[in-house]
Amino acid sequence: QQQQHSSIPTDNSHIDHHDDVPIPVPQCFTTDLVPSFLKPHVVEHVLQMKLEEEEAKLVKERERNININNDDILDFEEMQLRTDIHNGALMARAATKVADELLFQFSCLTNGSVTDIVDNFLKKIPLPTDFCAYRSDPSCKDLTNYRTITGVCNNLQRPYQGSSQTAYGRLLPPIYDDGIRTPRAKSVLGGPLPPCREISLAMGSKPHFDPVINNLWVTYGQFLVHDITFAAPVTDSGRTPISSCGCDSRDTDMCSVIEIAANDPFMAGQKCLAVPATAQAFPNQICSLSVKEQLNGNSHYIDLSVTYGSTRQTAFDIRAGADGLMKTMRKVGFRFELPPGQRDGRSCIDATETNKCFAGGDSRLMENSILSGIQAQWLRLHNKFATELARIRPEWRSQDTILYEEAKKILSALHQRYTYEEWLPILIGETTAQQYVGDKTLFTEYDPSMPGVVFNEAATAVLRLHTFVRDLITRCKPNGQMIDQLWFNEISSRCKFAYDTTTNGLDSFLCGALYDYGFAGDTNYAQQIHHRLFESRNHQGETRRSDIVSLNICRGRQHGIPGYNAYREFCGLRRVRRFEGFLDTMNFDSVRTLQMIYKHPDDVDLFVGANHETHLSDALVGPVSACIIGIQFRHLKYGDRLFYTHRGEFTLEQLMTIKKYSYNCFICHSTDIDEVAQNPFRPPDEKTNPLQPCSQCPSFDFTPWHAASTN
Numbered sequence: 001q002q003q004q005h006s007s008i009p010t011d012n013s014h015i016d017h018h019d020d021v022p023i024p025v026p027q028c029f030t031t032d033l034v035p036s037f038l039k040p041h042v043v044e045h046v047l048q049m050k051l052e053e054e055e056a057k058l059v060k061e062r063e064r065n066i067n068i069n070n071d072d073i074l075d076f077e078e079m080q081l082r083t084d085i086h087n088g089a090l091m092a093r094a095a096t097k098v099a100d101e102l103l104f105q106f107s108c109l110t111n112g113s114v115t116d117i118v119d120n121f122l123k124k125i126p127l128p129t130d131f132c133a134y135r136s137d138p139s140c141k142d143l144t145n146y147r148t149i150t151g152v153c154n155n156l157q158r159p160y161q162g163s164s165q166t167a168y169g170r171l172l173p174p175i176y177d178d179g180i181r182t183p184r185a186k187s188v189l190g191g192p193l194p195p196c197r198e199i200s201l202a203m204g205s206k207p208h209f210d211p212v213i214n215n216l217w218v219t220y221g222q223f224l225v226h227d228i229t230f231a232a233p234v235t236d237s238g239r240t241p242i243s244s245c246g247c248d249s250r251d252t253d254m255c256s257v258i259e260i261a262a263n264d265p266f267m268a269g270q271k272c273l274a275v276p277a278t279a280q281a282f283p284n285q286i287c288s289l290s291v292k293e294q295l296n297g298n299s300h301y302i303d304l305s306v307t308y309g310s311t312r313q314t315a316f317d318i319r320a321g322a323d324g325l326m327k328t329m330r331k332v333g334f335r336f337e338l339p340p341g342q343r344d345g346r347s348c349i350d351a352t353e354t355n356k357c358f359a360g361g362d363s364r365l366m367e368n369s370i371l372s373g374i375q376a377q378w379l380r381l382h383n384k385f386a387t388e389l390a391r392i393r394p395e396w397r398s399q400d401t402i403l404y405e406e407a408k409k410i411l412s413a414l415h416q417r418y419t420y421e422e423w424l425p426i427l428i429g430e431t432t433a434q435q436y437v438g439d440k441t442l443f444t445e446y447d448p449s450m451p452g453v454v455f456n457e458a459a460t461a462v463l464r465l466h467t468f469v470r471d472l473i474t475r476c477k478p479n480g481q482m483i484d485q486l487w488f489n490e491i492s493s494r495c496k497f498a499y500d501t502t503t504n505g506l507d508s509f510l511c512g513a514l515y516d517y518g519f520a521g522d523t524n525y526a527q528q529i530h531h532r533l534f535e536s537r538n539h540q541g542e543t544r545r546s547d548i549v550s551l552n553i554c555r556g557r558q559h560g561i562p563g564y565n566a567y568r569e570f571c572g573l574r575r576v577r578r579f580e581g582f583l584d585t586m587n588f589d590s591v592r593t594l595q596m597i598y599k600h601p602d603d604v605d606l607f608v609g610a611n612h613e614t615h616l617s618d619a620l621v622g623p624v625s626a627c628i629i630g631i632q633f634r635h636l637k638y639g640d641r642l643f644y645t646h647r648g649e650f651t652l653e654q655l656m657t658i659k660k661y662s663y664n665c666f667i668c669h670s671t672d673i674d675e676v677a678q679n680p681f682r683p684p685d686e687k688t689n690p691l692q693p694c695s696q697c698p699s700f701d702f703t704p705w706h707a708a709s710t711n
């Protein structure tokens with residue numbers, strides 16, 4: 001500990017070293033020593049040293065990454081970092097280390113409950129501009145009406161807001177045990193919080209189904225959250241996620257270590273789950289010290305970034321380079337295209353010379369084959385639309401960029417529409433959706449004062465809807481006839497079945513997803529993601545497994561997310577003192593379970609509390625979840641300057657066409673499936689949700705895009 005805190009230069013000889021008597025926050029910020037330590041050259045000197053230390057570590061990580069044969073399944077391609085942002089993640093990490101050192105020098109006595117006071121103090125300490133991730137305002141002056149890939153210049157007053165590789169927003173200030181950066185790990189009554197894996201083990205794995213949703217609704221949700229959030233892992237100097245995390249990793253800025261008990265029924269012998277921590281970012285684009293904030297690698301806006309990318313390099317790489325088209329792969333035996341192959345990245349584990357993993361705008365595209373299928377749908381339609389636009393607008397014919405942007409603009413609008421009109425109301429209920437994102441008018445207004453950002457609480461807790469994931473996956477033929485069922489792990493991070501022409505590749509998964517019920521939104525998680533996530537064998541023949549529930553809980557603590565009780569209060573409910581107080585949002589069994597696991601109601605993790613809530617009457621989540629999700633989607637609508645219904649985005653006729661293009665016809669036109677139910681997010685039902693033949697689907701009406709209509 002002492003060694004870590006030795007770099008404040010003592011050139012100011014009148015400053016004695018602190019006398020080791022801890023002073024509570026905020027009194028420690030008013031001691032006589034403070035002004036001397038805060039001189040800009042002192043801050044700069046310490047920052048420079050911390051930066052060099054951190055950089056050296058990353059170079060070592062790089063060497064290691066190159067030398068080892070990486071067994072990791074989710075092996076990302078090199079993550080492209082934006083060139084308009086100085087290596088922000090590294091800077092931000094160094095900056096919180098400086099903050100840590102300052103507080104030590106001031107003899108501050110800190111704990112989780114003073115994190116917000118510490119943060120307010122730190123934010124008053126400016127950083128030299130050279131060290132800032134956001135050194136200059138990007139120029140938005142040559143801006144077109146199209147979205148930028150990163151999302152930069154969406155908000156013209158705060159151009160970086162909501163752009164890729166910036167910090168998440170927060171609904172409540174974070175809680176870190178040291179007031180700055182170490183994960184929340186202590187109970188408010190003292191002593192440790194219950195271990196993440198222990199909490200996970202208290203949740204079930206029983207396969208309960210919910211017949212009101214199908215697996216397409218579930219996987220569309222996964223596709224949607226991958227559009228808005230990617231808590232990027234800490235990367236080495238070559239921008240590859242670090243691979244050195246092990247059970248003995250102590251640096252919580254680099255690694256998150258989840259303990260596994262020796263008597264664990266599924267993972268005994270594994271000792272721990274060790275994963276890279278989330279990379280850091282500067283908050284709110286201000287150039288100052290602060291407590292730890294996490295970096296969202298993707299553009300926060302709902303802009304189909306899974307399909308188009310969140311960095312300019314990736315976006316460029318996945319375009320065909322002519323006629324506005326995206327790269328795709330043709331394979332004999334398939335009517336429709338596949339996503340393009342990845343050059344040498346390993347986003348899947350069974351690639352061969354001919355059957356490569358897929359490349360796309362988001363590294364998690366191959367997490368499962370249904371998800372890859374959804375990506376394929378958007379690509380296929382993009383190319384169809386670009387081709388059609390070239391046909392009706394001869395003057396655009398050789399204009400790759402215009403065709404690309406126009407097709408992209410229509411598809412992003414469709415994605416937003418299906419998200420807000422079809423997907424979200426099923427999750428939070430029609431009433432709540434109306435309350436947060438409902439409009440009385442056809443055209444809506446942008447609100448530049450509303451930050452179009454993803455909140456850490458949404459990404460790290462309430463949108464982690466893994467409870468709905470099922471683990472037996474049906475494949476079917478275009479006519480709906482079942483082919484077979486596969487276990488989830490056979491289609492996770494694998495491409496084999498995507499290339500299987502005898503069973504119709506990706507389309508067979510999309511077909512199955514229409515008919516498969518989702519899992520119920522309860523405290524049960526499908527075996528294959530609960531206790532057997534990413535199951536593999538290492539070189540020694542030992543089985544390695546992970547657990548989505550433990551990862552979610554520990555990720556929340558690492559991100560400093562306050563407990564469920566705090567968000568009850570935030571959402572207008574009572575902050576309770578006794579577990580029985582939770583009975584207004586959850587049933588007796590849940591309250592008893594939480595009481596058995598946790599020592600105090602304030603300790604209950606947001607992910608866990610939200611998961612135990614009784615659902616609102618027409619929804620699949622409870623009140624606190626619905627409140628946070630509602631606010632999240634409100635921000636991503638009214639805080640997005642280019643949201644599809646905002647006045648000025650489309651002409652009335654264009655908007656009407658977009659509103660008329662139903663999701664079931666979208667599926668018909670982007671797969672070889674013969675018939676799709678009226679509401680494709682619910683299982684077909686003769687009476688309530690009848691199948692409709694695709695032959696009856698009208699084409700997307702491009703009339704309002706003819707030159708005469710747009711002038």
Ligand code: HEM
Pocket residue numbers: 218219220221222225229230231232275367368458459460463464465466468469492529548551552555
């Ligand atoms: C289909 C199977 C799925 C698997 C195997 C899976 C797996 C994972 C994994 C391994 C993580 C990273 C956990 C961590 O280290 O913190 C993650 C993150 C996440 N998952 Fe899933 N997931 C699935 C489906 C879904 C679905 C259906 C949703 C929501 C509708 C969802 C929402 C999220 C969210 C919001 C995150 C955080 C993403 C980020 O910010 O980086 N997932 N998931």
Ligand SMILES: [Ca+2]
Pocket residue numbers: 227228298299300301302303304305306
């Ligand atoms: Ca996005």
